[in-house]
Protein backbone atom coordinates (compact mmCIF):
# COMPACT_ATOMS: atom_id res chain seq x y z
CA UNK A 1 0.00 0.00 0.00
CA UNK A 2 1.50 3.34 -1.10
CA UNK A 3 1.63 6.36 1.22
CA UNK A 4 2.44 9.68 -0.41
CA UNK A 5 4.13 11.88 2.17
CA UNK A 6 4.88 15.61 2.27
CA UNK A 7 7.30 16.85 4.93
CA UNK A 8 6.88 20.42 6.20
CA UNK A 9 10.12 21.54 7.86
CA UNK A 10 13.36 19.80 6.92
CA UNK A 11 15.38 20.27 10.13
CA UNK A 12 16.55 17.67 12.63
CA UNK A 13 13.33 15.62 12.79
CA UNK A 14 12.38 15.97 9.09
CA UNK A 15 15.81 14.68 8.07
CA UNK A 16 15.77 11.99 10.78
CA UNK A 17 12.46 10.67 9.46
CA UNK A 18 13.68 10.76 5.83
CA UNK A 19 16.78 8.77 6.80
CA UNK A 20 14.64 6.12 8.51
CA UNK A 21 12.36 5.79 5.46
CA UNK A 22 15.45 5.36 3.28
CA UNK A 23 17.16 2.83 5.56
CA UNK A 24 14.05 0.80 6.40
CA UNK A 25 12.30 0.87 3.02
CA UNK A 26 12.65 -2.86 2.45
CA UNK A 27 11.72 -3.87 6.01
CA UNK A 28 8.60 -1.67 5.96
CA UNK A 29 7.48 -3.24 2.70
CA UNK A 30 8.19 -6.82 3.75
CA UNK A 31 6.90 -6.59 7.32
CA UNK A 32 3.87 -4.34 6.89
CA UNK A 33 3.32 -3.96 3.13
CA UNK A 34 3.96 -0.24 3.69
CA UNK A 35 5.45 1.67 0.76
CA UNK A 36 6.35 5.19 1.93
CA UNK A 37 7.09 7.66 -0.87
CA UNK A 38 8.24 11.17 0.01
CA UNK A 39 6.65 13.31 -2.70
CA UNK A 40 7.32 16.77 -1.23
CA UNK A 41 9.52 18.66 1.19
CA UNK A 42 8.76 22.29 2.02
CA UNK A 43 11.02 24.31 4.28
CA UNK A 44 10.93 28.04 4.78
CA UNK A 45 14.67 28.71 4.35
CA UNK A 46 16.01 25.52 2.76
CA UNK A 47 13.57 25.56 -0.15
CA UNK A 48 10.85 23.33 -1.46
CA UNK A 49 10.53 20.38 -3.86
CA UNK A 50 7.60 18.35 -5.16
CA UNK A 51 7.41 15.43 -7.54
CA UNK A 52 4.15 13.45 -7.74
CA UNK A 53 6.05 10.19 -8.29
CA UNK A 54 8.44 10.73 -5.40
CA UNK A 55 11.71 12.46 -4.58
CA UNK A 56 15.06 10.71 -4.18
CA UNK A 57 15.69 10.61 -0.42
CA UNK A 58 19.37 10.02 -1.06
CA UNK A 59 19.59 13.25 -3.09
CA UNK A 60 17.48 15.20 -0.56
CA UNK A 61 19.77 14.27 2.32
CA UNK A 62 22.92 14.75 0.26
CA UNK A 63 22.13 18.27 -0.93
CA UNK A 64 20.90 19.46 2.43
CA UNK A 65 23.99 18.04 4.13
CA UNK A 66 26.39 19.55 1.61
CA UNK A 67 24.74 22.95 1.05
CA UNK A 68 22.22 23.44 3.87
CA UNK A 69 19.56 23.95 1.18
CA UNK A 70 17.45 22.01 -1.28
CA UNK A 71 18.22 24.20 -4.32
CA UNK A 72 20.98 21.90 -5.59
CA UNK A 73 18.56 18.91 -5.87
CA UNK A 74 18.96 17.72 -9.49
CA UNK A 75 16.39 18.81 -12.08
CA UNK A 76 14.09 16.14 -13.39
CA UNK A 77 10.95 16.08 -15.53
CA UNK A 78 7.86 16.87 -13.45
CA UNK A 79 9.82 18.41 -10.55
CA UNK A 80 8.16 21.50 -9.04
CA UNK A 81 10.20 23.90 -6.92
CA UNK A 82 9.14 26.63 -4.56
CA UNK A 83 5.71 25.57 -3.22
CA UNK A 84 5.17 27.00 0.25
CA UNK A 85 3.81 24.84 3.05
CA UNK A 86 0.14 25.59 2.32
CA UNK A 87 0.57 25.11 -1.44
CA UNK A 88 2.29 21.80 -0.69
CA UNK A 89 -0.67 20.67 1.43
CA UNK A 90 -3.28 21.82 -1.09
CA UNK A 91 -1.62 21.11 -4.41
CA UNK A 92 0.53 18.01 -3.94
CA UNK A 93 -0.73 14.45 -4.14
CA UNK A 94 0.40 13.72 -0.56
CA UNK A 95 -2.17 11.87 1.53
CA UNK A 96 -0.13 12.30 4.72
CA UNK A 97 1.50 15.53 5.88
CA UNK A 98 4.44 15.26 8.27
CA UNK A 99 4.40 18.55 10.21
CA UNK A 100 7.84 19.07 11.74
CA UNK A 101 8.23 22.83 11.66
CA UNK A 102 9.23 24.62 14.86
CA UNK A 103 6.98 24.76 17.92
CA UNK A 104 5.78 28.32 18.54
CA UNK A 105 5.04 28.51 22.26
CA UNK A 106 2.92 31.65 21.99
CA UNK A 107 0.58 30.97 19.08
CA UNK A 108 1.21 27.40 17.90
CA UNK A 109 1.35 28.84 14.39
CA UNK A 110 1.76 28.21 11.52
CA UNK A 111 1.41 24.58 12.59
CA UNK A 112 -2.22 24.92 13.74
CA UNK A 113 -3.17 26.32 10.33
CA UNK A 114 -1.14 23.58 8.62
CA UNK A 115 -3.28 21.01 10.46
CA UNK A 116 -6.55 22.77 9.60
CA UNK A 117 -5.61 23.10 5.95
CA UNK A 118 -4.51 19.46 5.78
CA UNK A 119 -7.66 18.11 7.44
CA UNK A 120 -9.91 20.28 5.26
CA UNK A 121 -8.14 18.80 2.21
CA UNK A 122 -8.60 15.28 3.59
CA UNK A 123 -4.92 14.70 4.40
CA UNK A 124 -3.71 12.80 7.48
CA UNK A 125 -1.25 14.68 9.68
CA UNK A 126 1.66 13.33 11.70
CA UNK A 127 3.61 15.70 13.89
CA UNK A 128 6.13 16.03 16.69
CA UNK A 129 5.25 19.73 16.88
CA UNK A 130 3.66 20.36 20.27
CA UNK A 131 1.90 23.65 19.52
CA UNK A 132 -1.26 22.36 17.82
CA UNK A 133 -1.83 19.56 20.35
CA UNK A 134 -1.22 21.80 23.38
CA UNK A 135 -3.17 24.82 22.14
CA UNK A 136 -5.89 23.54 19.85
CA UNK A 137 -6.49 19.88 20.70
CA UNK A 138 -10.32 19.88 20.98
CA UNK A 139 -10.88 21.81 17.73
CA UNK A 140 -8.32 19.87 15.69
CA UNK A 141 -9.43 16.52 17.06
CA UNK A 142 -13.03 17.34 16.08
CA UNK A 143 -12.01 18.54 12.61
CA UNK A 144 -9.93 15.43 11.92
CA UNK A 145 -12.88 13.28 12.97
CA UNK A 146 -15.32 15.26 10.84
CA UNK A 147 -13.08 14.97 7.78
CA UNK A 148 -12.41 11.27 8.54
CA UNK A 149 -8.66 11.63 8.49
CA UNK A 150 -6.05 10.51 11.00
CA UNK A 151 -3.92 12.67 13.27
CA UNK A 152 -0.77 11.30 14.89
CA UNK A 153 1.32 13.22 17.45
CA UNK A 154 3.13 10.53 19.42
CA UNK A 155 6.42 12.48 19.19
CA UNK A 156 4.95 15.57 20.84
CA UNK A 157 5.57 14.01 24.28
CA UNK A 158 8.85 12.18 24.96
CA UNK A 159 9.92 11.85 21.36
CA UNK A 160 9.89 8.19 20.23
CA UNK A 161 9.05 6.83 23.70
CA UNK A 162 5.36 5.83 23.60
CA UNK A 163 4.20 8.20 26.38
CA UNK A 164 0.81 8.67 24.67
CA UNK A 165 0.09 5.42 22.86
CA UNK A 166 1.18 3.14 25.74
CA UNK A 167 -1.33 4.49 28.31
CA UNK A 168 -4.10 4.79 25.70
CA UNK A 169 -3.73 1.25 24.42
CA UNK A 170 -2.21 -0.74 27.26
CA UNK A 171 -3.46 1.08 30.38
CA UNK A 172 -7.02 1.49 29.11
CA UNK A 173 -9.59 0.69 31.81
CA UNK A 174 -7.48 2.18 34.61
CA UNK A 175 -8.36 5.39 36.35
CA UNK A 176 -5.12 7.39 36.13
CA UNK A 177 -5.03 9.78 39.08
CA UNK A 178 -1.57 11.24 38.66
CA UNK A 179 1.09 11.64 35.96
CA UNK A 180 4.56 12.93 36.72
CA UNK A 181 8.00 12.84 35.26
CA UNK A 182 10.93 14.41 33.51
CA UNK A 183 9.57 15.54 30.15
CA UNK A 184 12.28 17.74 28.65
CA UNK A 185 15.47 16.24 27.24
CA UNK A 186 17.42 19.48 26.86
CA UNK A 187 17.15 20.60 30.48
CA UNK A 188 17.78 17.11 31.83
CA UNK A 189 20.87 16.90 29.63
CA UNK A 190 21.99 20.34 30.83
CA UNK A 191 21.47 19.52 34.52
CA UNK A 192 23.48 16.31 34.08
CA UNK A 193 26.34 18.16 32.39
CA UNK A 194 26.28 20.99 34.95
CA UNK A 195 26.61 18.42 37.74
CA UNK A 196 29.69 17.18 35.88
CA UNK A 197 31.18 20.68 36.08
CA UNK A 198 30.14 22.22 32.75
CA UNK A 199 28.72 25.74 32.70
CA UNK A 200 25.08 26.48 31.86
CA UNK A 201 26.14 27.99 28.51
CA UNK A 202 28.38 25.03 27.59
CA UNK A 203 25.69 22.53 28.49
CA UNK A 204 23.07 24.38 26.43
CA UNK A 205 25.41 24.61 23.44
CA UNK A 206 25.96 20.85 23.56
CA UNK A 207 22.22 20.15 23.78
CA UNK A 208 21.69 22.36 20.74
CA UNK A 209 24.47 20.68 18.77
CA UNK A 210 22.97 17.27 19.56
CA UNK A 211 19.60 18.36 18.12
CA UNK A 212 17.71 18.21 21.45
CA UNK A 213 16.87 21.88 21.93
CA UNK A 214 13.99 23.84 20.44
CA UNK A 215 14.74 26.38 17.68
CA UNK A 216 14.35 28.96 20.47
CA UNK A 217 15.83 27.20 23.53
CA UNK A 218 14.03 29.60 25.85
CA UNK A 219 11.16 27.12 25.49
CA UNK A 220 13.30 24.41 27.06
CA UNK A 221 15.08 26.33 29.80
CA UNK A 222 12.03 28.30 30.96
CA UNK A 223 9.93 25.14 31.19
CA UNK A 224 7.44 25.98 28.39
CA UNK A 225 8.23 22.79 26.45
CA UNK A 226 7.48 20.62 29.53
CA UNK A 227 4.40 22.77 30.18
CA UNK A 228 3.08 22.01 26.68
CA UNK A 229 3.68 18.31 27.25
CA UNK A 230 1.80 18.28 30.55
CA UNK A 231 -1.14 20.05 28.86
CA UNK A 232 -1.08 17.45 26.05
CA UNK A 233 -1.05 14.60 28.60
CA UNK A 234 -4.03 16.12 30.43
CA UNK A 235 -6.09 16.57 27.25
CA UNK A 236 -5.17 13.32 25.54
CA UNK A 237 -4.71 10.86 28.43
CA UNK A 238 -6.91 12.26 31.20
CA UNK A 239 -9.47 13.76 28.83
CA UNK A 240 -9.37 16.96 30.89
CA UNK A 241 -9.24 20.25 28.93
CA UNK A 242 -6.32 21.79 30.85
CA UNK A 243 -5.01 25.05 29.39
CA UNK A 244 -1.48 26.48 29.34
CA UNK A 245 -2.55 29.25 31.74
CA UNK A 246 -3.76 26.70 34.31
CA UNK A 247 -0.22 25.42 34.93
CA UNK A 248 2.28 26.86 37.37
CA UNK A 249 5.58 26.93 35.40
CA UNK A 250 9.19 27.57 36.29
CA UNK A 251 12.28 26.54 34.32
CA UNK A 252 15.94 25.99 35.21
CA UNK A 253 17.49 29.26 34.01
CA UNK A 254 17.69 30.70 37.54
CA UNK A 255 19.58 27.69 38.98
CA UNK A 256 23.13 28.66 39.89
CA UNK A 257 26.32 26.62 39.89
CA UNK A 258 26.29 26.95 43.68
CA UNK A 259 22.81 25.45 43.99
CA UNK A 260 23.86 22.52 41.81
CA UNK A 261 27.02 21.91 43.84
CA UNK A 262 25.10 22.31 47.10
CA UNK A 263 22.62 19.61 46.03
CA UNK A 264 25.48 17.30 45.14
CA UNK A 265 27.12 17.88 48.52
CA UNK A 266 23.82 16.97 50.23
CA UNK A 267 23.47 13.72 48.21
CA UNK A 268 20.71 15.23 46.12
CA UNK A 269 20.14 16.25 42.51
CA UNK A 270 18.06 18.88 40.64
CA UNK A 271 15.43 17.69 38.14
CA UNK A 272 12.81 19.63 36.18
CA UNK A 273 9.65 17.80 37.22
CA UNK A 274 6.28 18.07 35.52
CA UNK A 275 3.18 16.94 37.46
CA UNK A 276 -0.54 16.44 36.90
CA UNK A 277 -2.79 15.39 39.76
CA UNK A 278 -6.54 14.81 39.74
CA UNK A 279 -8.28 16.43 42.69
CA UNK A 280 -12.04 15.81 42.71
CA UNK A 281 -13.22 17.48 39.48
CA UNK A 282 -10.03 19.49 39.10
CA UNK A 283 -6.49 18.97 37.87
CA UNK A 284 -3.51 20.51 39.66
CA UNK A 285 -0.53 20.87 37.33
CA UNK A 286 2.98 22.23 37.68
CA UNK A 287 6.40 22.31 36.05
CA UNK A 288 9.29 23.25 38.33
CA UNK A 289 12.83 22.27 39.32
CA UNK A 290 12.98 20.10 42.41
CA UNK A 291 15.93 18.96 44.50
CA UNK A 292 15.43 15.22 45.01
CA UNK A 293 17.32 12.59 46.99
CA UNK A 294 19.52 10.18 45.05
CA UNK A 295 17.25 7.26 45.97
CA UNK A 296 14.24 8.99 44.33
CA UNK A 297 13.09 6.97 41.26
CA UNK A 298 13.80 9.93 38.94
CA UNK A 299 17.28 10.72 40.30
CA UNK A 300 19.08 8.34 37.95
CA UNK A 301 17.38 9.60 34.79
CA UNK A 302 20.26 11.43 33.16
CA UNK A 303 21.13 13.09 29.84
CA UNK A 304 18.37 13.47 27.26
CA UNK A 305 16.52 10.49 28.71
CA UNK A 306 13.04 11.19 30.11
CA UNK A 307 10.77 9.24 32.45
CA UNK A 308 7.07 9.31 33.18
CA UNK A 309 4.99 7.57 35.87
CA UNK A 310 1.24 6.97 35.49
CA UNK A 311 -0.50 6.22 38.80
CA UNK A 312 -3.24 3.73 37.93
CA UNK A 313 -6.01 2.34 40.16
CA UNK A 314 -5.71 -1.19 38.72
CA UNK A 315 -2.17 -1.57 37.39
CA UNK A 316 -0.51 0.52 40.12
CA UNK A 317 2.30 2.91 39.24
CA UNK A 318 3.70 2.26 35.75
CA UNK A 319 6.89 4.02 34.71
CA UNK A 320 8.14 4.47 31.18
CA UNK A 321 11.77 5.50 30.61
CA UNK A 322 13.23 6.44 27.24
CA UNK A 323 14.53 9.10 24.92
CA UNK A 324 13.01 12.55 25.35
CA UNK A 325 14.60 14.08 22.26
CA UNK A 326 16.89 13.25 19.35
CA UNK A 327 16.99 13.01 15.57
CA UNK A 328 16.51 9.26 15.15
CA UNK A 329 14.26 8.83 18.19
CA UNK A 330 11.87 11.58 17.10
CA UNK A 331 12.10 10.43 13.49
CA UNK A 332 10.90 7.08 14.83
CA UNK A 333 7.90 8.76 16.49
CA UNK A 334 6.80 9.88 13.02
CA UNK A 335 7.34 6.39 11.67
CA UNK A 336 5.22 4.70 14.35
CA UNK A 337 2.32 7.07 13.62
CA UNK A 338 2.71 6.30 9.91
CA UNK A 339 2.70 2.56 10.61
CA UNK A 340 -0.50 2.99 12.63
CA UNK A 341 -2.16 5.02 9.86
CA UNK A 342 -1.19 2.20 7.52
CA UNK A 343 -2.61 -0.45 9.88
CA UNK A 344 -5.90 1.43 10.12
CA UNK A 345 -6.18 1.76 6.34
CA UNK A 346 -5.37 -1.92 5.98
CA UNK A 347 -7.92 -2.96 8.62
CA UNK A 348 -10.61 -0.87 6.96
CA UNK A 349 -9.80 -2.31 3.55
CA UNK A 350 -9.36 -5.92 4.64
CA UNK A 351 -11.57 -6.14 7.74
CA UNK A 352 -10.07 -6.93 11.15
CA UNK A 353 -12.29 -9.75 12.36
CA UNK A 354 -10.75 -12.94 13.63
CA UNK A 355 -7.24 -11.56 14.11
CA UNK A 356 -5.02 -11.87 17.16
CA UNK A 357 -5.56 -8.68 19.18
CA UNK A 358 -2.00 -8.57 20.43
CA UNK A 359 -0.29 -8.64 17.04
CA UNK A 360 0.12 -5.61 14.87
CA UNK A 361 -2.67 -6.69 12.53
CA UNK A 362 -5.37 -5.33 14.75
CA UNK A 363 -3.72 -2.40 16.49
CA UNK A 364 -5.23 0.75 15.04
CA UNK A 365 -4.21 4.31 15.71
CA UNK A 366 -6.47 6.58 17.67
Ligand SMILES: NC(=O)C1=CN([C@@H]2O[C@H](COP(=O)(O)OP(=O)(O)OC[C@H]3O[C@@H](n4cnc5c(N)ncnc54)[C@H](OP(=O)(O)O)[C@@H]3O)[C@@H](O)[C@H]2O)C=CC1
Pocket residue numbers: 008009010011012013014042043044045046085100101102103110128129130155156158159211212213214215324325326327330
Ligand atom coordinates in the same frame (compact mmCIF):
# COMPACT_ATOMS: atom_id res chain seq x y z
N1 LIG B 1 14.47 17.70 18.00
C1 LIG B 1 13.86 16.91 18.84
O1 LIG B 1 14.47 16.07 19.51
C2 LIG B 1 12.37 16.99 18.99
C3 LIG B 1 11.63 17.95 18.35
N2 LIG B 1 10.28 18.00 18.50
C4 LIG B 1 9.48 18.97 17.76
O2 LIG B 1 9.56 18.62 16.38
C5 LIG B 1 9.53 19.80 15.56
C6 LIG B 1 10.77 19.82 14.68
O3 LIG B 1 11.90 19.84 15.51
P1 LIG B 1 13.36 19.98 14.90
O4 LIG B 1 13.44 19.26 13.61
O5 LIG B 1 14.29 19.66 15.99
O6 LIG B 1 13.41 21.54 14.60
P2 LIG B 1 14.38 22.30 13.59
O7 LIG B 1 14.41 23.70 14.04
O8 LIG B 1 15.65 21.55 13.41
O9 LIG B 1 13.58 22.18 12.21
C7 LIG B 1 12.41 22.85 11.94
C8 LIG B 1 12.42 23.19 10.48
O10 LIG B 1 11.17 23.78 10.14
C9 LIG B 1 11.43 24.83 9.23
N3 LIG B 1 10.28 25.75 9.24
C10 LIG B 1 9.95 26.70 10.13
N4 LIG B 1 8.80 27.29 9.76
C11 LIG B 1 8.38 26.70 8.63
C12 LIG B 1 7.28 26.87 7.76
N5 LIG B 1 6.36 27.79 8.00
N6 LIG B 1 7.17 26.08 6.66
C13 LIG B 1 8.12 25.15 6.39
N7 LIG B 1 9.20 24.96 7.17
C14 LIG B 1 9.34 25.71 8.28
C15 LIG B 1 12.72 25.44 9.72
O11 LIG B 1 13.27 26.16 8.67
P3 LIG B 1 14.62 27.02 8.71
O12 LIG B 1 15.40 26.62 9.91
O13 LIG B 1 15.23 26.60 7.42
O14 LIG B 1 14.17 28.40 8.82
C16 LIG B 1 13.51 24.20 10.10
O15 LIG B 1 14.24 23.68 9.00
C17 LIG B 1 9.48 20.98 16.53
O16 LIG B 1 8.15 21.42 16.59
C18 LIG B 1 9.94 20.41 17.86
O17 LIG B 1 9.33 21.03 18.95
C19 LIG B 1 9.61 17.08 19.28
C20 LIG B 1 10.28 16.08 19.92
C21 LIG B 1 11.73 16.00 19.89
Ligand SMILES: N[C@@H](CC=O)C(=O)O
Pocket residue numbers: 156158159183184185186187212213214220225324325326
Ligand atom coordinates in the same frame (compact mmCIF):
# COMPACT_ATOMS: atom_id res chain seq x y z
N1 LIG C 1 13.37 20.34 23.03
C1 LIG C 1 12.64 19.18 23.39
C2 LIG C 1 12.56 18.26 22.23
C3 LIG C 1 11.52 17.25 22.39
O1 LIG C 1 10.37 17.51 22.63
C4 LIG C 1 13.33 18.49 24.55
O2 LIG C 1 14.48 18.81 24.79
O3 LIG C 1 12.70 17.64 25.20
